[in-house]
Amino acid sequence: MPILIKNLLLLVGITLAAPAFGKCLTANETKQGVLLTRVEPFYSVFYKPDGPVLTEQRLMERDRSLQPASVVYLHPLLVEKRVTANGTHELKYANAIALDDLPQKKNWQSGTTLFINGKKSVSGTTSLTFDGWGEETIASCSYKVWAINSRLELTGLPPIIFEQYYSPELHLVLRSVRLNAYDQPLSEVRFDRFEVGWGN
Numbered sequence: 384m385p386i387l388i389k390n391l392l393l394l395v396g397i398t399l400a401a402p403a404f405g406k407c408l409t410a411n412e413t414k415q416g417v418l419l420t421r422v423e424p425f426y427s428v429f430y431k432p433d434g435p436v437l438t439e440q441r442l443m444e445r446d447r448s449l450q451p452a453s454v455v456y457l458h459p460l461l462v463e464k465r466v467t468a469n470g471t472h473e474l475k476y477a478n479a480i481a482l483d484d485l486p487q488k489k490n491w492q493s494g495t496t497l498f499i500n501g502k503k504s505v506s507g508t509t510s511l512t513f514d515g516w517g518e519e520t521i522a523s524c525s526y527k528v529w530a531i532n533s534r535l536e537l538t539g540l541p542p543i544i545f546e547q548y549y550s551p552e553l554h555l556v557l558r559s560v561r562l563n564a565y566d567q568p569l570s571e572v573r574f575d576r577f578e579v580g581w582g583n
Contacts, residue, residue, distance in 0.1 A: 407524035408577055413553050415580040419521070422575045425449070430555055436463065437554070458482045459556050460511060460531055460549055473498040474535075476509065483551070485513045486529060497537055507537035519548050519557040522576045526550045528557060 408417060416431035425444040430437060439454040455464040457480045464473045478493035485491060492510040496503060514530040528548040535543040541564065548558040561569045 408553055410552055412579045413555060418578040419574040420576050421572060426572055459554055460547060470500045489513050505537045505539060510534045517548060521557060521574050526552060526557060
């Protein structure tokens with residue numbers, strides 16, 4: 384919990400900074416860390432590469448309060464660990480993480496096991512499917528993205544389905560849409576602005 388409070392204070396402070404204008408993100412800049420913010424309802428994430436993984440410090444508004452979370456990604460499209468005030472959820476994948484050629488292979492699938500607070504919970508399957516190329520815009524800057532359908536199906540639980548829009552240039556997911564079992568949108572995260580290099 385102290386780590387989450389520290390991250391909360393960090394994000395509250397840096398999201399008060401003025402947004403960047405007239406300059407678009409580059410791959411080299413995202414290596415310094417990048418803050419993406421949605422203004423309304425408030426949602427802010429600070430992404431930074433850490434060796435082979437990507438780390439995220441998240442702050443979102445829910446039920447009139449700000450809720451922090453820390454996330455580790457094995458690849459920007461694939462969560463490994465999420466830490467919130469409710470505990471730690473970790474996903475272990477049976478297959479090698481080989482996602483950089485998804486446009487050619489079209490799909491990737493792996494057996495997946497969920498651990499809650501270090502204890503094995505349930506198992507199932509994760510699948511990622513390449514749905515095509517698209518374009519996303521943040522603060523008047525446009526980036527080519529992959530449209531990826533992501534499905535996590537664990538025994539006895541409803542499927543967790545997202546359409547993710549991933550920039551291979553920036554190595555970041557720039558938009559995500561939560562879908563129901565019929566592929567109808569439930570919620571969306573699309574960012575309004577960015578800042579580079581915070582948290583160093």
